[in-house]
Amino acid sequence: MSACLIVNPAAGRGRGARLLPAVARAFAAYGITDLRPTVAPGDEARQVRGALDAGCDPIVVLGGDGTWSKAAAELARLGAPARLALLAAGTGNDFVKNLPEPSRDPEAMAALVAGAVPSRDRRIDMAAVNGELFLNVAGFAFDVAVLLRTERIRWLGGSALYAAAALRELFAYDGLVVSVDGAPSERMLLLAFANGAHFGGAFHVAPGAAVDDGQLDAIAIPDIGRTGRPGLLLRAAMGTHLKHPRVTARRAPAFTLTFGEPPVYEADGELRRAASREVRVESRPGVLRVLAPAAGAA
Numbered sequence: 001m002s003a004c005l006i007v008n009p010a011a012g013r014g015r016g017a018r019l020l021p022a023v024a025r026a027f028a029a030y031g032i033t034d035l036r037p038t039v040a041p042g043d044e045a046r047q048v049r050g051a052l053d054a055g056c057d058p059i060v061v062l063g064g065d066g067t068w069s070k071a072a073a074e075l076a077r078l079g080a081p082a083r084l085a086l087l088a089a090g091t092g093n094d095f096v097k098n099l100p101e102p103s104r105d106p107e108a109m110a111a112l113v114a115g116a117v118p119s120r121d122r123r124i125d126m127a128a129v130n131g132e133l134f135l136n137v138a139g140f141a142f143d144v145a146v147l148l149r150t151e152r153i154r155w156l157g158g159s160a161l162y163a164a165a166a167l168r169e170l171f172a173y174d175g176l177v178v179s180v181d182g183a184p185s186e187r188m189l190l191l192a193f194a195n196g197a198h199f200g201g202a203f204h205v206a207p208g209a210a211v212d213d214g215q216l217d218a219i220a221i222p223d224i225g226r227t228g229r230p231g232l233l234l235r236a237a238m239g240t241h242l243k244h245p246r247v248t249a250r251r252a253p254a255f256t257l258t259f260g261e262p263p264v265y266e267a268d269g270e271l272r273r274a275a276s277r278e279v280r281v282e283s284r285p286g287v288l289r290v291l292a293p294a295a296g297a298a
Helices: 011-028 044-053 065-077 106-114 142-150 158-169 226-238
Strands: 002-007 035-037 056-063 084-088 119-129 132-134 137-141 176-180 186-194 216-222 248-252 254-259 264-267 270-273 278-293
Touching (some): 035 044, 065 119, 065 132, 065 278, 137 176, 142 186, 186 226
Parallel strands (some): 056 084
Antiparallel strands (some): 137 264
């Protein structure tokens, strides 16, 4: 077995391409030179299959949350035949905040992947919306509006992009009516289902979430009125929003949602539309293997 890298040059509005020379040098120092660039959106699954056919293990993915999610989904679908390692080149890079991997340090990651430092295999969860896998967070309502707004802001990147888009939508967004697990319908500002703790670059949405507990954290923020939104948004950035009396957090392996019409939602920073008014969100425990530093070596 030998490692290879799947690279999304377009990640982070071109940050993947800008980082690639330094990443390639770091891995070449250990004799790892198999680079597999994606050539179109959604190409990650094809590249994963090609890497597996070539006997690659681990598979290193250079990109952001969307790139990682697609590669992870294909590995999970195939039964996790290889370990996954993640290098950050995206906009939010939220999922790796849950892991001890040196995802922002190509030299340290290359050493880990090459076996120059002690490592271990770790089983982690994914989750699914009506059977479609995601890695980090699936969100309904405000985060969809924010993501649509980011597509119209071209002069910013990274966490600043999400923060600017959120501020723009703070007073414009109307909310979304939804029933959770048969409860009376309520107009929500935000409804997020978290495998990991962070999303949107700046928001610590589910402070108690763990990627290996077989559970999802459902964070529900009802529409408290436009004047109350700025303070609540600030709380969400700091991870203290769960203390707000109107915010609820539940932890369970699965949830059933009912909407007035098939909703648009975002999963790992990418927009999707559900096929029906009823949506099932559920954890998929232990379906991935990731490469992690050995205990005490992080």
